[in-house]
Structure formats: structure tokens, C-alpha cells
Amino acid sequence: MFEARLGSTTLLKKIVDALKEILSQSTLDCSASGIQLQAMDNSHVSLVAMSLSRECFERYRCDRNVSLGLDLKSLMKVLKCASGDDAVTISAADKADKLQLRFESAGNERTADYELRLLNLEQDHLAIPETDYACIVHMPSTEFARICRDLATFSESVVIACSKDGIKFSASGELGSANITLSETSKGDVSLQVEEPVTLCFAGRYLNSFTRATSLADKVKIGLAADVPLLVEYPIEDHGYIRYYLAPKVDDPD
Amino acid sequence: MFEARLGSTTLLKKIVDALKEILSQSTLDCSASGIQLQAMDNSHVSLVAMSLSRECFERYRCDRNVSLGLDLKSLMKVLKCASGDDAVTISAADKADKLQLRFESAGNERTADYELRLLNLEQDHLAIPETDYACIVHMPSTEFARICRDLATFSESVVIACSKDGIKFSASGELGSANITLSETSKGDVSLQVEEPVTLCFAGRYLNSFTRATSLADKVKIGLAADVPLLVEYPIEDHGYIRYYLAPKVDDPD
DNA sequence: TCAGCATCAG
DNA sequence: CTGATGCTGA
Numbered sequence: 217m218f219e220a221r222l223g224s225t226t227l228l229k230k231i232v233d234a235l236k237e238i239l240s241q242s243t244l245d246c247s248a249s250g251i252q253l254q255a256m257d258n259s260h261v262s263l264v265a266m267s268l269s270r271e272c273f274e275r276y277r278c279d280r281n282v283s284l285g286l287d288l289k290s291l292m293k294v295l296k297c298a299s300g301d302d303a304v305t306i307s308a309a310d311k312a313d314k315l316q317l318r319f320e321s322a323g324n325e326r327t328a329d330y331e332l333r334l335l336n337l338e339q340d341h342l343a344i345p346e347t348d349y350a351c352i353v354h355m356p357s358t359e360f361a362r363i364c365r366d367l368a369t370f371s372e373s374v375v376i377a378c379s380k381d382g383i384k385f386s387a388s389g390e391l392g393s394a395n396i397t398l399s400e401t402s403k404g405d406v407s408l409q410v411e412e413p414v415t416l417c418f419a420g421r422y423l424n425s426f427t428r429a430t431s432l433a434d435k436v437k438i439g440l441a442a443d444v445p446l447l448v449e450y451p452i453e454d455h456g457y458i459r460y461y462l463a464p465k466v467d468d469p470d
Numbered sequence: 471m472f473e474a475r476l477g478s479t480t481l482l483k484k485i486v487d488a489l490k491e492i493l494s495q496s497t498l499d500c501s502a503s504g505i506q507l508q509a510m511d512n513s514h515v516s517l518v519a520m521s522l523s524r525e526c527f528e529r530y531r532c533d534r535n536v537s538l539g540l541d542l543k544s545l546m547k548v549l550k551c552a553s554g555d556d557a558v559t560i561s562a563a564d565k566a567d568k569l570q571l572r573f574e575s576a577g578n579e580r581t582a583d584y585e586l587r588l589l590n591l592e593q594d595h596l597a598i599p600e601t602d603y604a605c606i607v608h609m610p611s612t613e614f615a616r617i618c619r620d621l622a623t624f625s626e627s628v629v630i631a632c633s634k635d636g637i638k639f640s641a642s643g644e645l646g647s648a649n650i651t652l653s654e655t656s657k658g659d660v661s662l663q664v665e666e667p668v669t670l671c672f673a674g675r676y677l678n679s680f681t682r683a684t685s686l687a688d689k690v691k692i693g694l695a696a697d698v699p700l701l702v703e704y705p706i707e708d709h710g711y712i713r714y715y716l717a718p719k720v721d722d723p724d
Numbered sequence: 725t726c727a728g729c730a731t732c733a734g
Numbered sequence: 735c736t737g738a739t740g741c742t743g744a
Binding site for chain 1: 613620623645646649650652657
């Protein structure tokens with residue numbers, strides 16, 4: 217038996233929304249410690265890892281490990297049947313082929329039960345090595361989203377250069393070019409930890425897809441190191457996160 | 471001479487909006503007692519009946535019975551030319567081929583006159599037998615609309631099961647299934663009168679089209695009986711109503 | 725013809 | 735931030 221209850225569906229909607237474009241189907245791995253997900257995106261270029269530890273939930277019970285294969289678009293459709301302030305309980309019997317979702321309205325006048333068919337998905341379990349990033353940047357998540365959106369106008373590729381002086385995002389193409397530099401401000405909304413300066417180039421469309429998670433967190437953490445995938449991490453309420461990984465382009469700034 | 475005046479066009483807009491999708495053209499039957507409408511929907515599956523008794527109007531005069539054949543989409547276009555708080559007077563001479571509409575602004579600074587061409591429509595006059603429903607449910611109209619919308623995600627068919635314990639709406643399909651149960655709550659926003667429990671299956675798309683009337687009334691009345699069309703009734707300001715009727719599906723819960 | 729997207733108003 | 739509407743692509 218697996219059962220987990222959240223006080224509001226809004227958080228779950230945001231999480232699924234942050235995943236569903238990049239991952240049409242995926243497996244949730246539920247264990248006593250919480251819920252994990254890890255997968256390559258649909259085009260097998262970037263990688264997503266999500267973790268919600270049991271502390272994220274109002275109630276959490278997982279008698280034995282279960283893997284729940286879900287179609288995330290379908291899950292989103294079901295979540296749309298709930299109001300944002302409904303409490304949601306997801307549950308599955310052992311070896312179930314259905315996920316149960318129960319929505320309870322704030323005043324408890326209304327209960328709606330949904331079942332979502334589970335899928336048997338191939339598990340591509342990827343070990344993500346802990347990386348010692350040469351640069352770690354924290355910045356407002358909306359700012360990161362804004363930059364990714366703006367740079368997409370100029371080029372498919374985005375160059376990120378980070379040093380002690382700041383982090384610079386650049387794109388250039390037919391239209392012209394763009395350079396956005398952020399340095400550590402007194403307000404402390406940008407922070408840099410730089411062991412060694414790094415300059416890397418990434419495909420902007422993936423960066424943009426990562427920003428679907430913007431509403432989950434005020435701050436985003438970016439980790440950079442030479443020849444290692446970029447890390448873009450959005451914390452989820454103290455006890456969880458979504459991490460996106462994207463390998464740098466070998467060359468070819470267009 | 472026929473003439474009827476409403477203090478605000480908003481009500482009339484809501485009524486036409488509740489009819490125009492389901493009934494592209496229809497005949498208003500005007501008599502001394504008020505205005506009636508009764509017709510099959512465009513696809514001849516469901517049936518709509520509207521009644522506005524003369525008490526609904528600020529002023530009402532109908533010297534002799536007239537039938538006004540209207541294109542409801544065109545009528546809606548004309549109504550969009552009025553502000554919601556304009557007073558509206560509709561009138562027609564005997565044997566007229568035009569409907570007159572006059573909009574007067576609240577302060578009377580502005581008067582606008584419109585004429586709408588009338589149509590000669592075939593009258594399919596259907597007697598609707600008074601039915602003694604086995605179950606009558608009153609519930610918030612927004613809640614009903616919400617349920618119909620949510621269930622449409624899962625299946626074309628909606629099963630409604632009503633007993634003394636509550637009314638249950640269910641749909642199931644490829645994605646999964648949904649069950650929403652309402653029972654009489656302490657707040658009294660759901661009430662059930664059950665002579666005999668009933669379970670019936672309906673085509674969800676028609677239920678959804680009925681909910682275009684949601685803004686007319688806070689509460690909707692649902693009448694159910696075996697082998698008899700479902701009744702969905704929205705009261706209109708104490709002296710009128712829109713009733714929708716839909717025959718149950720014979721079988722085939724998909 | 726319908727579903728999804730995007731935009732807009734409350 | 736949510737619901738509603740209009741558009742566009744499948």
C-alpha cells in the first residue's frame with residue numbers, strides 16, 4: 217500500500233506542469249523515504265530528476281517500494297479536475313494497475329475520486345554522479361526564465377560564461393546579439409560560488425523547457441563545470457527538488 | 471401588437487446564450503401569459519423548453535398570440551450592441567416580419583433601435599408529459615457544470631446514480647475513471663428527494679451544452695426516472711425557467 | 725470538427 | 735492566479 221496526501225493540489229500541478237512537456241511518460245519510484253523520478257527527456261538529450269521526500273507530505277505511507285508508470289499529460293488532465301486548494305491523496309495498492317486520486321474540498325463538502333491507468337514503462341535508471349561544480353550560481357528563477365526566453369530570439373545556442381565577476385548569458389545570430397550579465401548584488405538575490413571560471417554553450421530550447429518549473433521556487437541554482445552537464449535546480453518546499461541536466465554543446469555556437 | 475420590456479439586457483443575454491448553441495434557430499411563442507419556447511436541439515437529440523411568464527417583465531403586452539421565428543445567433547449579435555444595464559424593449563406588430571429591439575441606457579441619454587428579421591420556421595410542437603421523477607436533486611449550478619466538464623475528460627458517457635445516500639456522477643474510459651459523489655450537506659446546498667434509486671447513462675456532450683445556462687441560476691434542479699428523459703432545470707428569476715431534457719442512453723457505457 | 729494554445733479579463 | 739474566449743493546427 218502506498219498513500220501520500222498533500223494539503224493543496226497547486227503544488228502537485230506545478231510539479232507535473234514542470235515535467236509534462238519534457239517527459240510525456242515517466243515512472244515515479246515510491247519508497248519509504250519519498251517519491252523519486254529520474255528520466256531522459258523525450259528527445260533523450262536532457263535529464264530530469266525529481267525528489268519529494270516524505271516530509272513534503274501531510275501524510276505519507278509506503279509499505280513497500282512501488283514504481284508507478286504514468287502518462288503525465290493524463291495525470292495533468294486529472295489534476296485539472298481539482299481546485300487548487302483541494303487536498304489531494306494519491307494511492308496505489310501493491311501491484312496495482314491504477315493510481316487512485318482523491319480530491320477533497322477545503323470544507324470537505326465535496327469528494328471526487330479518480331483512477332488513472334498505470335503504464336508499464338521501461339526503466340532507464342541512470343546514475344547521476346555527484347559533481348563538484350566549478351561554478352554554482354543562485355539567482356531569481358524568474359530572472360533565469362526571462363533571460364532564456366529573451367536569448368531564444370537570437371540564437372538556438374546560449375553561451376554561459378561564469379567567473380568571479382558574474383555570470384554572463386550570450387546569444388548571437390542573424391538578428392544581432394544579446395549579452396546579459398548578472399553580478400552579485402548587494403541585495404543578495406544573485407550569488408556566485410566560483411572555484412574556477414567556466415564558459416560553456418547550451419541548446420537554448422532545453423534551457424527554456426527547464427523554466428517550466430519557475431513557479432515552484434523563487435530561486436534557481438545553476439551548476440557549471442567544464443565538460444559536464446549543466447545543472448539547473450529548483451527546490452520544492454524545503455524537502456524536494458527538480459533538477460534538470462543538460463550536456464554542453466561540443467562546439468558550434470550556432 | 472406585442473411588446474415586452476426588461477430592466478436589464480443582461481438577463482436576456484444569458485438566456486439567449488443558454489439557447490444559441492443548442493438551438494440555432496427557434497420560435498418564440500408569445501401570448502398574454504408570457505413567452506414560451508420549445509424545440510429539439512440542432513441534432514434532434516435533446517429538447518429545450520423555456521418559459522418567461524409576463525411577471526418576468528417590467529412591462530408586458532400581447533394583444534394576440536404571435537410566433538416569432540428567430541435566428542438566435544443573430545439575436546445575440548444584436549444584444550451585444552447593448553450594455554448590460556440598458557433596458558431592452560422587444561416588440562413586434564401583428565404579422566410583422568421584423569422584431570424591434572430598443573435599448574435605453576440607464577440614465578436615458580441613449581436610445582438605440584434595432585430591427586431583426588424574423589424567420590418562418592416549421593413548428594415542431596412537442597408535448598412534454600409531466601413526469602413524476604423518482605429522484606429530484608437540487609444542487610449548485612456551478613457544481614453541476616464543473617462535474618460535467620470534468621467527466622468529459624474521461625468518457626463520452628456519464629452515469630448518474632441517485633439514491634438516498636447521494637447522487638454519484640461517473641465516467642470511465644481509456645485514461646481511467648472518475649466518480650464524484652454529492653450527499654446532502656449540512657449547508658443545505660445539495661438536496662435530494664428520492665422515491666426510488668435510479669441509475670442512468672447519458673451522453674456527456676449534451677449535459678455540457680446544458681450548462682451554458684449556469685449563469686442564470688445558482689441552483690439547478692435535476693429530475694431522474696427510469697426510461698424517461700433526464701430533466702435539467704434552471705429557474706429564471708422566480709417566474710421563468712429553462713428546462714433541458716435528454717433521453718438516457720439505452721446501453722453502451724462507452 | 726475538435727483539441728490545444730495563447731491571449732485576455734476578472 | 736483562475737476562468738473565458740478566440741484562433742490555429744491536426
